[in-house]
Amino acid sequence: MTEETVLYRGLDQAGDYVEYVYVPGAAEKVEKEAQGPTLRRTVLPVPQQKPLTSTSSSRTIEFLQSRRVLIINSLTSGLNQSTRVYERVVQPVLAGLGVNHEYVPTRNAHTIADTAAALAAERDYLVIIFGGDTSLSEFVNALPPDSGNRSNNRSGSSSSSSSNRVRRGRIELVLVPTGTGNAISASSIGGGKNAIAKTLATLFNSAVSETTTPALQTSAVAEAGKPTASQNEDVILATVTATPAEPTFVPLPTFRVDFPPGSYVAAAGTTNAADAAAVAAATSPHRLELYSVVVVSWALHAALVADSDLPEYRALGVARFRKAAEINLARAQRYAGKIALLPLSSAKSGQCTSSGSIKLSGDASTHSYVLFTLVSQVEQGYLISPSTHYGAADDDGSGTKRPSLHFLRIPFTLPNNANNAELARLVILPYQAGAHVTDPNVDYIAVNPSSLGGTGDSGDAGHDDDDDNNGDGVAGVITAASGEGPQRWCVDGQIVVVPDAAGPVIVHGARHGIATANWDLYILV
Numbered sequence: 001m002t003e004e005t006v007l008y009r010g011l012d013q014a015g016d017y018v019e020y021v022y023v024p025g026a027a028e029k030v031e032k033e034a035q036g037p038t039l040r041r042t043v044l045p046v047p048q049q050k051p052l053t054s055t056s057s058s059r060t061i062e063f064l065q066s067r068r069v070l071i072i073n074s075l076t077s078g079l080n081q082s083t084r085v086y087e088r089v090v091q092p093v094l095a096g097l098g099v100n101h102e103y104v105p106t107r108n109a110h111t112i113a114d115t116a117a118a119l120a121a122e123r124d125y126l127v128i129i130f131g132g133d134t135s136l137s138e139f140v141n142a143l144p145p146d147s148g149n150r151s152n153n154r155s156g157s158s159s160s161s162s163s164n165r166v167r168r169g170r171i172e173l174v175l176v177p178t179g180t181g182n183a184i185s186a187s188s189i190g191g192g193k194n195a196i197a198k199t200l201a202t203l204f205n206s207a208v209s210e211t212t213t214p215a216l217q218t219s220a221v222a223e224a225g226k227p228t229a230s231q232n233e234d235v236i237l238a239t240v241t242a243t244p245a246e247p248t249f250v251p252l253p254t255f256r257v258d259f260p261p262g263s264y265v266a267a268a269g270t271t272n273a274a275d276a277a278a279v280a281a282a283t284s285p286h287r288l289e290l291y292s293v294v295v296v297s298w299a300l301h302a303a304l305v306a307d308s309d310l311p312e313y314r315a316l317g318v319a320r321f322r323k324a325a326e327i328n329l330a331r332a333q334r335y336a337g338k339i340a341l342l343p344l345s346s347a348k349s350g351q352c353t354s355s356g357s358i359k360l361s362g363d364a365s366t367h368s369y370v371l372f373t374l375v376s377q378v379e380q381g382y383l384i385s386p387s388t389h390y391g392a393a394d395d396d397g398s399g400t401k402r403p404s405l406h407f408l409r410i411p412f413t414l415p416n417n418a419n420n421a422e423l424a425r426l427v428i429l430p431y432q433a434g435a436h437v438t439d440p441n442v443d444y445i446a447v448n449p450s451s452l453g454g455t456g457d458s459g460d461a462g463h464d465d466d467d468d469n470n471g472d473g474v475a476g477v478i479t480a481a482s483g484e485g486p487q488r489w490c491v492d493g494q495i496v497v498v499p500d501a502a503g504p505v506i507v508h509g510a511r512h513g514i515a516t517a518n519w520d521l522y523i524l525v
């Protein structure tokens with residue numbers, strides 16, 4: 001059952017002590033029904049004994065007003081519920097709090113990238129994206145690498161500043177999970193039907209303690225003029241427990257992947273080589289560099305993502321992945337090439353080949369499933385990397401863990417694999433609490449280069465130093481065998497086509513908080 005969620009409790013623009021409650025709509029229970037969530041605003045009695053001051057209860061408003069708030073609505077993501085959530089919930093809350101924002105609904109597949117590319121680093125932004133992980137990835141990859149805007153120094157910028165240093169832009173990102181897989185949401189807050197409301201409640205920063213008494217949550221309190229003595233106690237308790245703290249933004253985890261010259265991003269729903277991008281890329285001498293926020297894959301996973309994006313399957317929601325699986329598992333999943341994973345300093349000599357690369361199971365030159373990821377779940381319940389902790393609180397509660405990069409592989413040479421039966425069994429195991437990682441035929445390896453140890457900090461001051469943006473060490477080098485034809489790769493849901501015999505794909509280790517040279521990125525978890 002989906003529950004009502006208090007998004008905000010405190011003073012609003014009118015000076016009233018209010019409560020904004022997210023009321024789930026039928027669309028969240030019956031997927032295609034044209035109803036969505038709504039908002040309830042209730043004026044609460046202000047406790048006489050402990051009057052609210054603007055400083056104690058308007059930090060959320062101050063936080064929102066001090067940034068340029070940009071909302072991007074990725075209209076075709078998931079089941080198209082984002083507009084209803086924006087119009088019925090977010091827009092009214094922001095209006096009630098007196099917070100200005102710009103609203104950008106996507107007009108086409110380039111709107112997100114165009115919007116990101118137009119940002120200038122001279123301001124701090126809060127960017128709220130209604131969409132899935134691909135939308136976030138497109139935004140990150142399109143940020144301008146150099147705004148040309150220079151300043152002497154700036155608090156919170158990289159430690160080694162010089163008088164001519166480019167001012168770093170700061171962007172706090174909120175991904176409201178209205179996509180299909182919603183990997184980051186599933187991996188950080190657990191996904192589920194309440195994930196949208198949970199994300200917004202964290203943003204608006206009024207998570208109410210479990211100890212708040214039910215009396216406060218009824219409209220009876222709101223309707224009553226002067227509260228009774230016992231109601232007053234409830235209100236005071238709620239006021240204390242609802243006192244806002246800053247939302248938790250952690251440095252955005254990313255990792256870079258370099259594709260050889262000639263590689264190109266295929267237009268959504270097509271992977272054929274006869275488009276303009278293919279022609280332009282084929283003549284470009286440059287490598288294609290992308291930043292990933294979730295997953296980079298080759299072989300079966302990339303094929304599933306590419307095929308599931310065909311227009312006839314998108315309407316199926318998460319079921320489109322099952323459909324694509326049926327198609328691909330009906331044919332041999334043999335992908336030939338060399339995979340060199342650079343070992344962690346902690347790798348034992350027995351885990352490495354004579355050339356220093358980590359040993360792979362089965363025939364090391366043919367593969368069915370190859371994937372690098374920063375998240376634990378690529379969709380809710382599909383626990384691809386059980387050792388990954390995305391934004392989870394540290395054991396001692398002092399900070400947040402930084403997800404490390406993990407590599408997953410299933411070799412082509414599997415025992416008992418007639419008609420891909422064993423492969424199909426293995427790729428379903430993540431649904432069983434990540435049981436695949438203990439299977440002897442599955443390689444599951446942490447591959448963050450050891451030079452990139454994080455400091456484990458919790459957000460504001462913490463990001464990897466970016467004085468040398470090429471400082472992220474190489475985690476893996478993958479070279480498809482020549483003569484096998486163009487290869488499809490997946491970067492956070494986008495498909496990259498790598499021409500035959502184009503050269504190696506290079507995967508770098510995880511970075512936290514840095515994507516491009518000028519931007520410090522944080523994400524709400």
Ligand SMILES: Nc1ncnc2c1ncn2[C@@H]1O[C@H](COP(=O)(O)OP(=O)(O)OP(=O)(O)O)[C@@H](O)[C@H]1O
Pocket residue numbers: 074075076077078079106107108109110111112130131132133134135136138178179180181182183268492493
């Ligand atoms: N109006 C539009 N026309 C065409 N493409 C659009 C439009 N709006 C958004 N898109 C594109 O649709 C894609 C949506 O991907 P997104 O990841 O947000 O959703 P999803 O694929 O449903 O979710 P997930 O990645 O969580 O599985 C993005 O590539 C985005 O640029």
